Amino acid sequence: MAGLWGRRKREEQAAQDAQDADLAREAQRALVSVDERVRTTTDELEFAIAELGEGPTTELRTALAAVRHHLGEAFQLHQLNHDEIPDTPEELRTRNTRILQLCEWADDLLDDRTATLEKDIERVRRAPEILEQVRADTVTLGERLPHARSTLERLSQRYSEEAVRQVASGADEAEQLLVFATHSADVSTRRREAKRAEEANLALETATEAVRRAGAIIDGIEDFEIEALRAESTLADVIADSRGDLVAARQAPAVPAVASAVTVLEAALRALSPAGAKADPFAELSQLREANSGLDAAIAVAREREARPIPSIPHVRHSLDDADRQIAVARNVIAGHRGWIGADARTRLAEAERTRTDAEPMVADEDTREEAMGLARRAGALASEALQLAQRDIDSSRPQDPGWGGPQGGGRRGGGMGDAMGGILGGLVIGGLLGDMFD
Incomplete structure (x- = not known):
């Protein structure tokens, strides 16, 4: 048995040593990889500054400084693993784990910062192409301006000033944006051309956005114009539909x-613009649709109430009075046996009282009266x-001494006090109070 135990321990130790060796090799590879990543990213930063300027590269510079600082900690830990002072396996394991954590953090941070800059750099490299497209789009949109102005003229002749307000100055705004884009x-x-990259990129973004907005x-x-015609239809x-609903409303319950x-x-129908007048089809459609939906909803509710x-x-x-009686009985029993009643009974009573209170304001309103009925029944x-639950607690707390009415008792106690208490608590409290006292 001792030999088997010793072999098992040796196998476990060998497995742990192999894991520690793998961890050490992984930590070394990660350390080398991140150090190379820092050097490469530094070169990329210099290129990004040349292409984008100082401002857009601030976050990457800050990230590189933080990575270099924590990479110094990782190199120090690696040095401690290989100095002349002997280390325990636990110390080596802790350091290598920390080195891996620092390297993973550094990789993630640099990935995030460089990904953002890659898009900006790609945009800068395509700047001549983008500027050419901006100028082409400016010409194309400029050719559409006369048609837009004639469309606005038609709209102003057909619809009210309020209806076309949101697009009335659109052609002028678009023309100004196109001039600004150019x-x-x-x-x-x-x-x-003047090597002022940051200003050049800002102007490029401004031109692109101006063209987009003009379009x-x-x-x-x-x-x-299309949406206005659709709104008219x-x-x-x-x-x-509304006129048909008014006819149908005559057959609805008179409520x-x-x-x-x-x-x-x-009133919404009377407020519609007369034929030939300049109207706002969007506003009129919205008002009429809202009034139409209101009538549909009112008829549906009235018919539902008629059916139920x-x-x-x-x-x-009557239901509330019944709930009040039951709440009063429970409250009196709990108040009369405070030391015997647990949390469950008290909680049910508190919930019953709260539910009863919630029901009271709902009685007068027809819309909530049915809900009040449900709350009254729930309170009861x-x-x-x-x-x-209170009776359960009382029964479980009642003295169990055989002398209280048990078969050993005699005389006045025989059949006696325990049965009397049970009769009082079970009969009077549960039966009498709940029944005869309030009938």
Whole structure:
């Protein structure tokens, strides 16, 4: 047995030694890899500064400084692993693990910072191509401006000033943006020739964004005309639907909510612009659709209520009174046996009281009266649970001495006090209070 135990220990130690050796080799490879990465990234930083300027490269410079600092710690730990002072396996394992952690952190940080710069550098390398595209887009969009102006003229003749307000000045804005884009492109070219990379890149971004915005504005003018025609067509359909709904509303239950919704929809129809007048189809469609939906919802609710009558206030009050009685019984029992009642019964009683309080404000409103009925019933059920749990606690706390009514008792105690207590607690409390006392 001793030989088997010794062999097992030797095998475990050999496995641990192999793991430690692998960890040491991995730490050395990571250290070399990150050191090379720092040198390469430093060269890339110099190129990025030349292409982008100092500002956009600030984060990478800061990251490199932090990596160099922590890489110094990693080299120091590696040196301790190979100095003349003997180390325990645990010390070597801790240092190599720390070296790996530092190298992984350095790699992740440099990956994040260089990825951002790679996009910017690629954009700078494509700057001549991008500037050429900006100038071409400026010409193309400029050729679309007369059509945009004629579209605005048509819109102003057909629709109200309020309707076309959002696009009325679009052609002028687009023209100004195109002029600015051309100017920015020229600035970018001159700054790049003067080796002022950061200013050149900023002007390039400005020119690109100005062209993008000008194109979006011109597209918006053309899209607006299409959307306005679509709104007119939809408005005609909603008008027809609304008039049909008003006819159908005459067959709906005669309740105040339906009458009010009918009044709102009739007012929305009367407010529509007369034929031939300049209108705002978007606003009119929105108002009419909202009034139409309101009538549909009111009729649906009225019909649902007609199919499922709302409980009357006296009916709900009856349920609330029943809940009040059950809560009062549970409260009295718990108050009379405070030392015997646990948390469960008290919690049920508190929840019953809270639920009963929530139900009270809902009784008067028809929209919430059914919910009030449900809360009243739940409050009563919770109070009943509280009473049952209280009785359980009382029963479990009752003295179990056979002298209290057990077969050894005699005389006055025979059959006696325990049964009397059980009768009082079980019969009077549960039966009497819950039944006869409140009937």
